[in-house]
Amino acid sequence: MSTTDTGKTTDPAAAGQPVDGGADGDLGEAGSQLSTAPVETAMPGSFGGPRAPGAIGWLAWTLREVIGWSRWFWRQLTSMRVALILLFLLSLGAIPGSLIPQSGTDAAKVQEFKDAHTTLGPVYDRLGLFHVYSSVWFSAIYILLFVSLIGCIVPRTWQFVGQLRGRPPGAPKRLNRLPAYATWRTGAEPEQVREVALKVLERRRFRAHAAGDAVAAEKGYLRETGNLLFHIALIVMLVAFAWGQLFKSEGNKLIVEGGGFSNTLALYDDFKSGSLFSTDDLTPFSFDLKNFTGTYELTGPNKGTPRTYQADVTYSVGAYGKEKKTTVKVNEPLEIGDSKVYLTAHGYAPVVTVRDGKGNVVLHDAVPMLPLDSNVTSQGAIKVMDGYRNARGVKEQLGFAAFFVPSFAGDGNGTMFSQFPALLNPRLAVSAYHGSLGVDAGIPQNVYQLDTSRLKQFKTAKGAILKQRLKPGQTMKLPNGAGSITFEKDVKEWANFQVTQQPGSDWALAGAFGAILGLAGSLFIQRRRVWVRATTGADGVTVVEMAGLGRSESAKLPEELGDLAALVHEQAPTKTDEPDPAVAPPVPAEGAEKQ
Numbered sequence: 013m014s015t016t017d018t019g020k021t022t023d024p025a026a027a028g029q030p031v032d033g034g035a036d037g038d039l040g041e042a043g044s045q046l047s048t049a050p051v052e053t054a055m056p057g058s059f060g061g062p063r064a065p066g067a068i069g070w071l072a073w074t075l076r077e078v079i080g081w082s083r084w085f086w087r088q089l090t091s092m093r094v095a096l097i098l099l100f101l102l103s104l105g106a107i108p109g110s111l112i113p114q115s116g117t118d119a120a121k122v123q124e125f126k127d128a129h130t131t132l133g134p135v136y137d138r139l140g141l142f143h144v145y146s147s148v149w150f151s152a153i154y155i156l157l158f159v160s161l162i163g164c165i166v167p168r169t170w171q172f173v174g175q176l177r178g179r180p181p182g183a184p185k186r187l188n189r190l191p192a193y194a195t196w197r198t199g200a201e202p203e204q205v206r207e208v209a210l211k212v213l214e215r216r217r218f219r220a221h222a223a224g225d226a227v228a229a230e231k232g233y234l235r236e237t238g239n240l241l242f243h244i245a246l247i248v249m250l251v252a253f254a255w256g257q258l259f260k261s262e263g264n265k266l267i268v269e270g271g272g273f274s275n276t277l278a279l280y281d282d283f284k285s286g287s288l289f290s291t292d293d294l295t296p297f298s299f300d301l302k303n304f305t306g307t308y309e310l311t312g313p314n315k316g317t318p319r320t321y322q323a324d325v326t327y328s329v330g331a332y333g334k335e336k337k338t339t340v341k342v343n344e345p346l347e348i349g350d351s352k353v354y355l356t357a358h359g360y361a362p363v364v365t366v367r368d369g370k371g372n373v374v375l376h377d378a379v380p381m382l383p384l385d386s387n388v389t390s391q392g393a394i395k396v397m398d399g400y401r402n403a404r405g406v407k408e409q410l411g412f413a414a415f416f417v418p419s420f421a422g423d424g425n426g427t428m429f430s431q432f433p434a435l436l437n438p439r440l441a442v443s444a445y446h447g448s449l450g451v452d453a454g455i456p457q458n459v460y461q462l463d464t465s466r467l468k469q470f471k472t473a474k475g476a477i478l479k480q481r482l483k484p485g486q487t488m489k490l491p492n493g494a495g496s497i498t499f500e501k502d503v504k505e506w507a508n509f510q511v512t513q514q515p516g517s518d519w520a521l522a523g524a525f526g527a528i529l530g531l532a533g534s535l536f537i538q539r540r541r542v543w544v545r546a547t548t549g550a551d552g553v554t555v556v557e558m559a560g561l562g563r564s565e566s567a568k569l570p571e572e573l574g575d576l577a578a579l580v581h582e583q584a585p586t587k588t589d590e591p592d593p594a595v596a597p598p599v600p601a602e603g604a605e606k607q
Contacts, residue, residue, distance in 0.1 A: 089156070090163030098157040099246075105153060109144035112136065116143060116284060145257065146287075158250050165243045172236050180219060183226035183543035187559035192570040194558045194577040199587040202554050205546035205580070209558075212579045213542065226545035235563065238533020245526030252516035252523060259293065261285040261513045268361045268378045268506045272300035275351065275511065293513065295349040299327035304505040306358055308433050316387060316433055323355050323507045340509070350513050357508035359383045359390055362416055362440050363500040366396050369493040374399040374410075378504040381416045382460050387430040390416045393462040394442070394497070395449055402446065403493040409449045411462045412497060415441040428481070440499045443479035444470040444490055470494065539563040542576060546584075553587055556580070 063073040088094055113121035122142050126133035140147030187193060198205065206227050213220040213229040220229035263280035265273050273279055275297050307320040322341045328334060329348055340346050346353040361378035368374055374396050381390030396410035417430035420439040428441055445467035451457060470478040470490055480488040482499040489496045540562040549555045558580070560573040 086163065089160050091160075092164065095157065095160045095164060098153055098160055101153050102150075102157055105144065105150050108141045112141050112144075114142060114144065116146070154250070154254070158247065161243055161247050161250070165240060165247070168243075169240055172240065175236075176233065179221050179223075180228040180230035180541055182223040182228055183545050183559075187543060187545060187557045190559040190561050192560040192573040194573060196556055196581065196586045197549065197553050198556055198581075198584040200554055200584040202546035202548060205554060205556055205584045206544065208583045209544035209546070209580050212576060213544075216576065218542065225547050226543050229542045229544075230540070231542075232537050232539035232563070234533050235537040235539045236534075238530040238535075238537060241530030242527050242534060243530075245523045245530055248523035248526065249520050252520035255516035256286075256514050256520065258286040258288040259513075259515050261289050261293070261511075263511050264356070264508060265511065266357075266380055266506055266508045267301045268380060269301055269304055269504045270378075272298060273509070274298040280511075295329075295351040295513065296331065297327060297329045297333070297348045297351070299325045299346070299353070301325055301507055304358060304507050306433070306505070318433070321355065321358060323509075350515065352512050352514075354510045354512065355507055356510045357383075359388060359506050359508075360416060360418055360435065360438075361504045361506045362414075362438070363502040363504060364394055364412075364440075365498040365500060366394070366400075366410060366412075366495065367498075368400050368495045369403045372399075374495075378502075378506075379414065380460070380506045381414065385430070386433065388418050388433045389428075389430040392416070392460050395451075395459075395462070397449060397451055400495070408446050409451075410495070411445040411449055411464070411467055412442045413445070413462050413464075418503075435503055435505075438484060438503055439481055441479065441481045442488060442497060442499075443477060444488070444497070446470060446494065538568065540569055540572070542573065544580065554584075556584060 063069055113125050115122045125142075126137070129136075136142055140149065144150055184190070188195070200208075202225065206222055206225075209227045210220055210222060213227065216231070218229035218231045219233075220227055222228075261283070262285070263277075263283035265279065265281055267273055275294050277283060277291050277294070301323055303324045305320055305322050305324070306318060309315050309317045309319060322339050324337070324339050325346070326335045326337050327346065327348065328336065338346055340353060340355045342355055345355075359381055361380040363378045364375070365373060366375040375394070379392055379394050381392035383390050392414050394410075394412035394414050400408055400410055402408050415428055417428060417439050418434060419430050419432035419436040421429075421431050422437075428439070445462065445464060447468050448466040449457075450463045450466050457463060472478055472491060478488075478491065480486075482488060484499055484501040484503070487496050487498040540560055542558065542560045545557040547555055558573060558577050560569050562569045
């Protein structure tokens with residue numbers, strides 16, 4: 013038995029030409045349809061052909077031109093090259109959305125960027141770089157890619173289904189012209205060899221059938237299946253992404269221990285959603301924050317790093333749902349229907365009591381402070397909007413600019429910055445204002461900042477600015493009997509929750525896994541065909557020929573053909589012309605005449 017490799021070969025499906033290359037082209041059918049990729053065609057000079065005289069001839073020529081060019085553009089759009097270019101452009105277009113502030117995510121940062129960059133700001137605005145994912149150019153790339161993938165997949169799927177329903181093509185006339193080839197002579201009958209070859213190929217999971225004097229087999233259909241799966245998965249990802257952007261919702265809510273939240277639009281601190289989202293799509297649920305627990309590394313290089321961040325909550329689904337207890341942790345959200353409740357931030361809310369000059373309590377509440385650093389140095393504003401009258405009995409509003417640290421270093425040991433994120437030695441520094449907070453004008457305000465444009469600052473009898481650093485339980489008195497503010501011994505903690513509804517995320521994840529699986533299949537699985545021909549030679553001895561042809565050149569094809577040939581050779585061994593030594597030569601009879 014001998015096996016020969018004829019050397020390099022071209023991909024017949026990609027070249028669109030018979031592998032044989034001879035005048036008869038006898039490998040054309042055998043080498044066809046190894047791939048469903050469309051054959052690239054060059055653009056002709058004119059689709060309309062010769063133009064007939066007159067208006068009718070001109071109309072006919074114009075119609076042929078329009079149809080021809082339309083078909084040519086459609087072929088280009090649905091080609092793999094253009095699909096890859098569009099996918100690259102889509103990835104490239106997403107870069108500005110990551111580097112430049114987006115109006116849908118943080119409108120305040122967009123305005124800050126415009127104020128800081130008076131030249132670039134208007135240019136970016138005209139190009140849609142502040143709202144990349146809803147811009148015209150990004151949407152155009154997205155839609156073209158979607159159309160390209162659909163136009164590429166549908167005909168290829170239909171063609172591949174036809175290949176699966178059909179049979180491998182018959183053997184070409186000259187098998188010795190294929191990339192991998194083996195031949196030997198055997199004493200077995202041709203029918204017996206073909207039967208053996210059919211069983212061997214089927215045992216190796218080839219689709220095989222007898223065709224004339226040969227057995228035709230094919231394997232590796234998963235390569236094209238993986239290719240189609242990859243494209244279908246991309247479409248699934250695009251649809252899921254579009255669906256999620258249109259119907260998504262995302263809101264944040266800061267809740268102090270003991271407080272609660274109901275999933276209604278009015279109770280969110282901030283909320284943004286897709287263009288097709290409706291408030292009726294909000295999942296009906298509510299929850300209360302019972303306790304927040306945060307622990308931190310006490311020593312070592314990671315001192316102050318959080319070890320535990322968890323919020324103990326009770327929640328109920330619907331208007332009359334039964335209350336349930338659960339714990340929400342970082343990256344372990346509470347899932348209720350289509351909504352997920354994430355724990356995203358944490359801070360402190362010192363409890364303060366504000367009294368007027370007569371000792372009446374006008375404010376008693378836990379005031380959340382926003383962290384400024386990893387040690388939870390925080391700032392905020394304490395606002396008394398109603399119920400306060402000054403020493404003369406005139407209605408006014410009070411405001412306190414507040415600075416809070418959970419672990420103060422101590423008087424004389426540095427500035428007002430926290431030394432550790434845990435609540436070890438809290439301090440509250442306040443400075444007081446009176447007048448109008450500006451809330452009556454109807455203009456939205458940041459609840460954590462104090463607008464001092466309409467306020468006057470309290471001053472001491474010596475004319476100094478009134479400010480004081482308070483320990484828990486201490487009180488700062490306002491001058492001239494204007495009242496007081498007390499930092500109570502109770503300091504509560506708050507947690508910020510992000511409630512999201514992202515439809516299509518599961519489909520997007522499935523599409524991503526499908527794309528990886530399909531890409532792996534299309535890269536590592538080779539589509540190949542094998543033929544086994546058994547015929548009776550001129551001397552009456554059976555001649556066995558085996559050959560293989562792959563979708564692309566591969567060193568594994570000759571190796572696989574050699575293994576298959578060895579299995580067939582075991583049951584149809586090589587026939588030699590030498591006499592068998594086990595058989596004794598004939599002995600002439602006694603007394604016969606010698607010649």
